[in-house]
Amino acid sequence: MRMYDLIKKKRDNEENTREELAEIINGYVEGRIPDYQVSAWLMAVYFNHLSPEERYNLTEIMAESGDRIDLSKLDGIKVDKHSTGGVGDKVTLIIGPIAASLGLTFAKLSGRGLGHTGGTIDKLESIPGYRTSLSEKEFIEIVKKHGVAVVGQTGRIAPADKKLYALRDVTATVDEISLIASSIMSKKLSIGSDLIILDVKTGNGAFIKNVSEAIVLTEAMIDIGKRHGKIMGAIVSDMNQPLGKAVGNSLEVKEAIETLKGEGPEDLSKICKTITSRMLQLAKNIEKVKADEMIDNVIDSGEAMKKFEEFVIAQGGTSEIRNKGSKVLPEAENKGSVYSSKTGYIKYIQTENIGHASMLLGAGRVRKEDSIDPSVGIVIEKKIGDYVEKGDSLATIFFNDREKYKESVKLIKDSFEVSNKHVEIQQLIYKIY
Numbered sequence: 145m146r147m148y149d150l151i152k153k154k155r156d157n158e159e160n161t162r163e164e165l166a167e168i169i170n171g172y173v174e175g176r177i178p179d180y181q182v183s184a185w186l187m188a189v190y191f192n193h194l195s196p197e198e199r200y201n202l203t204e205i206m207a208e209s210g211d212r213i214d215l216s217k218l219d220g221i222k223v224d225k226h227s228t229g230g231v232g233d234k235v236t237l238i239i240g241p242i243a244a245s246l247g248l249t250f251a252k253l254s255g256r257g258l259g260h261t262g263g264t265i266d267k268l269e270s271i272p273g274y275r276t277s278l279s280e281k282e283f284i285e286i287v288k289k290h291g292v293a294v295v296g297q298t299g300r301i302a303p304a305d306k307k308l309y310a311l312r313d314v315t316a317t318v319d320e321i322s323l324i325a326s327s328i329m330s331k332k333l334s335i336g337s338d339l340i341i342l343d344v345k346t347g348n349g350a351f352i353k354n355v356s357e358a359i360v361l362t363e364a365m366i367d368i369g370k371r372h373g374k375i376m377g378a379i380v381s382d383m384n385q386p387l388g389k390a391v392g393n394s395l396e397v398k399e400a401i402e403t404l405k406g407e408g409p410e411d412l413s414k415i416c417k418t419i420t421s422r423m424l425q426l427a428k429n430i431e432k433v434k435a436d437e438m439i440d441n442v443i444d445s446g447e448a449m450k451k452f453e454e455f456v457i458a459q460g461g462t463s464e465i466r467n468k469g470s471k472v473l474p475e476a477e478n479k480g481s482v483y484s485s486k487t488g489y490i491k492y493i494q495t496e497n498i499g500h501a502s503m504l505l506g507a508g509r510v511r512k513e514d515s516i517d518p519s520v521g522i523v524i525e526k527k528i529g530d531y532v533e534k535g536d537s538l539a540t541i542f543f544n545d546r547e548k549y550k551e552s553v554k555l556i557k558d559s560f561e562v563s564n565k566h567v568e569i570q571q572l573i574y575k576i577y
Contacts, residue, residue, distance in 0.1 A: 157192045305330045342379070418576065493524075
């Protein structure tokens with residue numbers, strides 16, 4: 145079959161068959177089909193979209209292009225969770241230990257941060273000794289023994305997606321719902337989980353800016369998962385302000401520890417409990433009230449925190465975390481505050497800029513090869529709806545480089561809008577599936 149004909153077919157809003165999609169993807173990966181022709185096909189998809197059947201087939205073809213992780217030897221319901229990313233999102237660090245404490249098997253491959261969004265792997269690597277690169281055998285053994293492990297994704301998982309994404313990135317075709325859904329789910333399907341929960345973020349700090357598009361993306365991913373025999377659940381949640389207060393690697397691990405002890409910020413605790421509750425409801429076929437009660441019990445009893453320490457140590461993290469907790473984490477040499485120039489209510493936070501400020505301090509990376517300073521970051525002192533006096537602290541900055549600190553102060557200050565009128569507290573969860 146000719147690539148010319150496959151492009152024309154999609155351009156004319158016709159469906160590509162599974163065989164045709166396989167030819168496009170495999171031909172591109174193998175170097176038989178050039179960039180410019182796949183770019184033309186991607187643009188046709190951008191304007192005409194993929195049907196549910198095409199999404200299903202494209203996802204499977206990309207998943208089949210690399211390694212699969214076989215979790216069949218593990219007992220119980222194998223659960224996985226995916227977030228579309230945001231600022232201050234340390235949810236995986238919290239729900240993994242809670243889920244494992246409740247008898248679920250949480251085997252997770254996570255990514256690094258790039259741009260304004262943080263990465264789970266970077267956060268975990270701020271714990272001295274923690275290893276995010278394990279052999280598949282080690283990974284399975286740790287999950288088998290402790291019920292939870294979190295490691296980095298490898299280039300062998302859905303390599304076709306990685307190559308296609310790089311082309312989408314330079315051809316202005318990244319933000320097409322069908323392609324986003326297939327990209328995410330190709331990696332999720334490469335891991336043999338039984339149940340997948342999605343946390344789709346929406347708002348000015350998220351990739352998807354409005355709720356309606358986030359719902360369309362969520363339902364597309366749920367459809368792909370169900371067609372592949374997975375139990376699917378999801379929430380659509382707000383990212384118009386950072387989740388929790390901490391933004392930056394060791395600061396976020398510290399906040400995760402506080403949340404596991406029942407002392408975390410209200411919004412972070414609610415998101416984590418909602419996701420874990422949905423996992424339990426679907427995995428154990430129980431009512432929400434019962435699931436919520438089980439979660440509260442393992443937090444209150446200390447079992448969830450003990451499970452966090454257990455899996456961190458199993459992956460090479462310092463055993464001192466048992467006695468010293470967050471005191472084992474690296475700390476920045478300096479801290480400073482960003483003050484409000486007005487009295488009133490916090491009306492708006494430019495969340496993406498908060499992420500960029502954290503990245504500027506050294507907590508994130510512009511390029512994948514950039515190094516990370518795990519100790520730096522920002523703690524947000526005021527959230528949307530909070531009252532603030534002129535001169536009150538809006539945020540505390542933890543830094544090691546004074547010049548970077550000065551740059552970040554202006555960026556953070558400009559991110560807050562204060563109104564003299566009362567502001568309603570932001571809705572946190574828009575929809576639950």
